[in-house]
Amino acid sequence: MNSPRTDEGLLADFRTGDRGALAELARRYERAWLGAALGFVGGRRELACDAVQETWMRIIRFADRFDQRSRFKTWAYRILINRCRDLLEMENGHVVAEMPAAAAAPASRAARPAELADEHDSVRRAVSQLPPEQRAIVLLCYHGDLTHEQAAEILELPSGTLKSRLHAALNELRRMLATEFQP
Amino acid sequence: MNPQPDNKLESDLARLTVWDGGAPDLWRAALAAASVAGTKTARWFASRWALGAFGMAAALVVFVALLPSLSRSRLRTYEPKSAAIPSAPSLAKSEAFLSPSFGDANDVARNAGGEGRFSNDNTESIPSHHFGTPSTPGGGSGAVQSPASHATAGRQIVHKATIELLADDVRAAFLKAGQLASEAHGEYVQDSALTGADDKQLQANLTLRVAAERLSDVLNELRQLGKVRSERTDGEDVTSRAVDLDARLRNEQRVEAELLDLLESRKDAALKDIIDLRANLASVRNVIEQLTAQRQNLARLVSLATVLVIIRPSDTPAVPPPTGIGAYFGDAISTMWQKGLRVLADTLAMLLGALIGGLPWWILLAATLLLFRNARRQSCVDRDRRVK
Numbered sequence: 001m002n003s004p005r006t007d008e009g010l011l012a013d014f015r016t017g018d019r020g021a022l023a024e025l026a027r028r029y030e031r032a033w034l035g036a037a038l039g040f041v042g043g044r045r046e047l048a049c050d051a052v053q054e055t056w057m058r059i060i061r062f063a064d065r066f067d068q069r070s071r072f073k074t075w076a077y078r079i080l081i082n083r084c085r086d087l088l089e090m091e092n093g094h095v096v097a098e099m100p101a102a103a104a105a106p107a108s109r110a111a112r113p114a115e116l117a118d119e120h121d122s123v124r125r126a127v128s129q130l131p132p133e134q135r136a137i138v139l140l141c142y143h144g145d146l147t148h149e150q151a152a153e154i155l156e157l158p159s160g161t162l163k164s165r166l167h168a169a170l171n172e173l174r175r176m177l178a179t180e181f182q183p
Numbered sequence: 184m185n186p187q188p189d190n191k192l193e194s195d196l197a198r199l200t201v202w203d204g205g206a207p208d209l210w211r212a213a214l215a216a217a218s219v220a221g222t223k224t225a226r227w228f229a230s231r232w233a234l235g236a237f238g239m240a241a242a243l244v245v246f247v248a249l250l251p252s253l254s255r256s257r258l259r260t261y262e263p264k265s266a267a268i269p270s271a272p273s274l275a276k277s278e279a280f281l282s283p284s285f286g287d288a289n290d291v292a293r294n295a296g297g298e299g300r301f302s303n304d305n306t307e308s309i310p311s312h313h314f315g316t317p318s319t320p321g322g323g324s325g326a327v328q329s330p331a332s333h334a335t336a337g338r339q340i341v342h343k344a345t346i347e348l349l350a351d352d353v354r355a356a357f358l359k360a361g362q363l364a365s366e367a368h369g370e371y372v373q374d375s376a377l378t379g380a381d382d383k384q385l386q387a388n389l390t391l392r393v394a395a396e397r398l399s400d401v402l403n404e405l406r407q408l409g410k411v412r413s414e415r416t417d418g419e420d421v422t423s424r425a426v427d428l429d430a431r432l433r434n435e436q437r438v439e440a441e442l443l444d445l446l447e448s449r450k451d452a453a454l455k456d457i458i459d460l461r462a463n464l465a466s467v468r469n470v471i472e473q474l475t476a477q478r479q480n481l482a483r484l485v486s487l488a489t490v491l492v493i494i495r496p497s498d499t500p501a502v503p504p505p506t507g508i509g510a511y512f513g514d515a516i517s518t519m520w521q522k523g524l525r526v527l528a529d530t531l532a533m534l535l536g537a538l539i540g541g542l543p544w545w546i547l548l549a550a551t552l553l554l555f556r557n558a559r560r561q562s563c564v565d566r567d568r569r570v571k
Contacts, residue, residue, distance in 0.1 A: 019214070026210040031202045034209075039200035048202075049209060056213030123195040142196035173192065 007072035015063050022060070029073070032145035033080050039139040040084035042128050047091070051083045058083070070153070077146070077154045081136060126176040134169035141166050234555070238548050245541040339425045339481070342395050342488035344402060344416040349497040350409030353377075356494045357387035359408055363401050368394045370487065387494040398488040405490070410497060425481055432474045439467045 005013070005024070013021035033055060037048035058079050066075060127135055133155075140151035141162070152162040350356035357377055364370040370393045379385035393401045402414070442464045449456070538545075 022210055022214065026206070026208065030206045030209060034202035034204075034206070035200040038202060043199075045204075049207060053209040053213050053216075056210045057217050060214060060217040123192065124199055127196070127199060138196060139200055142193065143200040144197060170192070173196075177192070 008066075008068055011059075011063055011066060011072055014060075025072075026056075029076065029145075032143070033076070036077070036139065036143050036145070037080060037084055039127075039143065040081060040136075041088060043124055047087055048084075051080060051087050054083045054087075055080045074150065074153045077140075077150075081154070085132075122177060123173075126173050129176060130169055130172060134165060134172065137162060137166050138169045138173070234551060238544070241544045241548075242537070242541060245544055246537055248540070337422070338420060339422045339485045340395075341419040341421055341484045342398055342416065343418070343490075344398060344414070344488065345491045345493075346402060346405050346414045347412040347493045348405065348409035348495070349412050350494050351497050353379075353382070353385040353387055353494050353496050356408040357389065360387070360389050360391070360405060360492050360494065363404055364391050364393055365397070368397060370394055370397070373489070383496055383498065385496055387492070389490075389492040389494075391490040391492060392487040393490060395486055395488045398490070401490060405492060409494065412495075421481060421485065425478070425485075428474055428478045428481065432471065432478060435467055435471045435474060439464065439471060442467060 005021075007025060007028070010021040010025050014025075030052065033052045034048055037051040037055075038045065041047040041051060055076065059076060066072070127138055130138065136155060137151070137157075140146055140154060141148055143151075146154070148162060148166075149159055152159045155162065157165070348356065354377065357375070361372050361375055364372050370391070373390040373392050375387070375389040377385065377387045391401065398416075402416075442460060446457070446460050446464065449460070452460075
């Protein structure tokens, strides 16, 4: 029985010209990256797609420079986060906070009950108002594709530090949401 | 509406990073874009290599251009300075006693001032006769074939000779040597010097200009003045230069005659034309005068041979060679140290020369690299904008 190829092995195969290896990596990660990017760019799907496409481009271009000191997954997420930051900066700075949440909501959500959508957008708006570091911690820690350890590795933080900052960020979120929903 | 409970908040947070559509296979588009970008990068690298190659070639050209001047500089700077008495040939090289003829009107001035050196430019060198220390102590009996005898009919040869003598009485030999130039034959002493604090340090230098056909006789008489330490005769065939000067002179004279004819036949021409014609005539006459002076100077060089005479006391102590293994070892170390210093100085001079001489190239190279850097940055910004 063949064991599944590792991410690093797939990247090495891609370096030798195996496009199928890149397709396999895409099958494993593209949707997860799109989700993470969606969180980082404030729910704008086009921007998330741009971020992921540029992440792929950098992976392809710098595949030779991947030195395996970190795992492929960590390396790729770091690229993705940086691309999201760059794209947001290019979009006239931090527009997440200014962006109307309704405009950013995907079309599929239009069919949701108005109250649910409103609550969801409130959370997105509150997250966007967090300091960048706390926002990254919250988004990565609640991203389904990553464990807390992996999030700590991506952000280059000790695991304990990550958890304490996550705790602080959640408290801040709760405070903001409580203020918002105050009658 | 109440604040959200924790599990509700966490589920909302989790939903923020969920992609609720299909994967759009962005990796394919990225792969296509990367291949295009890769081609551009390859082109950029290729251009950079081309630029590097161009820079190297430019540096090589600068280096090659500078090399001769550096070599000359090195020769000037590191010409061996013998602690003992310099030999006649080296003195002949360092002490000017005949300027090279460049075929211009300044030849006379250069020869009179004695600032030039022998040159074989535009001349054919006649095989020289170099004699080391004669085996006969008395010297003077060695029969030297007359350089003039080498001159065949119609050939123009400039003769030069150097003779180094050891005399018991330097002062007397100096006076006798000066008297060898016969004014009756148009000969003269070009320059003479007697230097030295005492008799043991005396040294006499004379430059005699003697008739070419008398060179052999004069050398024979010089040999009688002391012991010949070294002797050298050279000849430069300047026939081609003389023929060339004659041809140019005839041509210019023909042009002058034509202009004169034209001036005579066009007396009724416009004043401006006549002035132009006269200006041209003056220019041609100026050239004729220069060529005539050069030709006369060349003829004078051919007719008068140059003899450099160096006279030193016969009891000049020879430099004793180092004896013993210690002295030998010390001398070897000293020599190697001197060589090392020279190599270091040469290297520094070469680097400095390349740095200064190639300054325009370095500036050009830096500017080009800066432009490439800016262009690359601009292309990155443009690409980001396109992606956006």
